Amino acid sequence: MSSLPTSAPRVVVRGSGSIGQRHARVFRQEGADVSLWPVRDRHLAPDAVDEATGAHLLGDAAGPESLRDSFVVVATDTARHVADAIEALDAGAEKVLVEKPVAPTAEDARALLEHPRHTAVWVAAPLRAHEAFRHLRRLVGRLERGGSAHVWSQSWLPDWRPDRDYRESYSARADEGGVLRDLVHEIDYATVLFGEPALLGAGVATGGPLDIAAEQAATLLWTAGSFAVTTRLDYITRPATRGVVVHSPDGILEWDVARATVRHTTPDGDVTEQVFEHDLDRDIVMGTQARAAMTLRPTDPADERVARGAPATLAEGIAAVRLCDEARVSADARSSTTNRTDTEDGT
Template sequence: MTFSSYLDDSKVMASVATPAALTQAGRPLRALVRGTGSIGARHLRVLRSLGVEQLFAWPVRPASSAPAARAADYPASVQVVQGYPDEPLDLVIIATDTNRHVADALEALEHSPTSILLEKPVAPSAEDARILLDHPRANTITVSAPLRFHQGLALTADVLPRLGRVTSAQVVSQSWLPSWRPGRDFRSSYSARKDDGGVLRDLVHDIDYPAMLLGAPASLKATLGHGILGIEAEEAADVLWGDAPCVHLRLDYVTPVKTRSIRIATEQGAIGWDAVRNEVTLDWPASGAEPGSAGSVRAAFPADADVDVVLARQSLAVLERAGTVPSRAMDIFSPAGLAEGLLAVAICDAARLASATGGTEKVLW
């Protein structure tokens, strides 16, 4: 095999169909979404598009259940409730504020749904969430990690082991916090709060997927940035982990031009995934596996740009994993289990501590 054929040889290069409406013999699928803010409302719309017939929405604030408030946010067929229904549930999605996640997940576990999808991050700190890991039904929890359901990342994960030893990696995730929620003062959002906001928690996806691809760090160094936006929480983070390979993460929301990517160098060449352009690039040197040549090959995945498609893939993968639906259409993707979600939070914890001490800190979870 030549280096340039690695992409074509990957099973992930086959197109991934947009998840279709789900059916289940015997009764309709039932799901409840706890929290009806922007992400909760999006989950409801996505589940409805998948054909989940019985959808329940449980707002945190009762006022948001008013018909006028909900009409533009999620389907009118959604039943608004103020508690768990008596019917058995196939899926519960926890889409509340971070500081409520553990309590809301514990409450969901008491009602024994087949699956729970917990929005990121799992909790403000790993210690806060340890009680979930010890729960006898902890294996029913999946942590929301939509980047794992980009076909570009799946391709990167599939090809990387064939490219020889990894020598270094650079992860970049930059955006502009004031543009995240148009019409709302970013300084009053949870992102601005020191105890449950900040760029490490907000961009925990960009900590999760490098750990998935390259392995989790045992320790790390970090420097956190403040002072541009005038918020309590950190606005930027530079995190360095590992010796071989050395992984550098630059996370911030003080950059108006959005960037989200990883570039991994190996002994044979380099592979990069750009989650803004939705493409994967393989580069190789003249002295590499094809003597006398140097070049680059790209693969584009435009469907990855559709947030609803990506969330539909995730929801379907959770239902497939539990055996709720019989298909295996999402097998190329790797959902994040509770332990992986907690690991990402523990990396955030270690980064904050390392920045405060100026030293190297262990990742404890």
């Protein structure tokens, strides 16, 4: 637990699903006075408490007025993120942390970006709060001649929430879910590691073993500074695997997220591997993000924000979504060209 000011900061978590409850629990562990405001009004008594998290429960009558001067976490469905964040800003929230992705598309986030107080908005990016990631960033910074990188997050969607039909989750919806939105963290942290991306091409698969409308897999290729980056995101792999490998004339770097290890192979073949055990505890990682979000501002210097495991800024969150939008456009154009060629060939 961190040492916060003697007057506990007030945090309001909008949305009481699994991620909202985790935020509520983590912010309480960090010493905050937390209230949980469910999307569905339950006509709650003034002294109601959420049994799972110990947070105060708010109904729709008390919810809006509680936003003023609070740190607000928006953990509602993706389609609501922008509207809920704007409501918090308009009500006088000190800062707002929006769950990923910030919006279904970059265009959908325009109203939030144009808000007079948009610089008070964070976008959740807990992979930045991993100790292993911050160590990896330092190592990447020492690579003098660039190289190539492969970033991936591959898992089996039905395993995400075994107690719930995955086909009824937001992940399955074409307008809110899909791997590009769900796994946008990979695009975000790759941008931190390698620089601003320029998409070269993408393939997106909506078909596959899962009975869902959203895309089940995506493969992207882009350049960023002196690096060429490939990314594979999918819901159709078992067992789950997640990480990045960087190849360069100055050696090889590997981050295995599931094992919380960073492996460094020098040009001479010497290997060093470090284990970051705290990264295996999701609450510890999210606690790092929570502390940084409460004590820093999105306008603080980028190096300080990244070094302390802060979330993404609003502009960074939108940039990651924009690359996803471009990937869909690229994949659609490629599909249309293929279909047109097949038709012309008579196949």
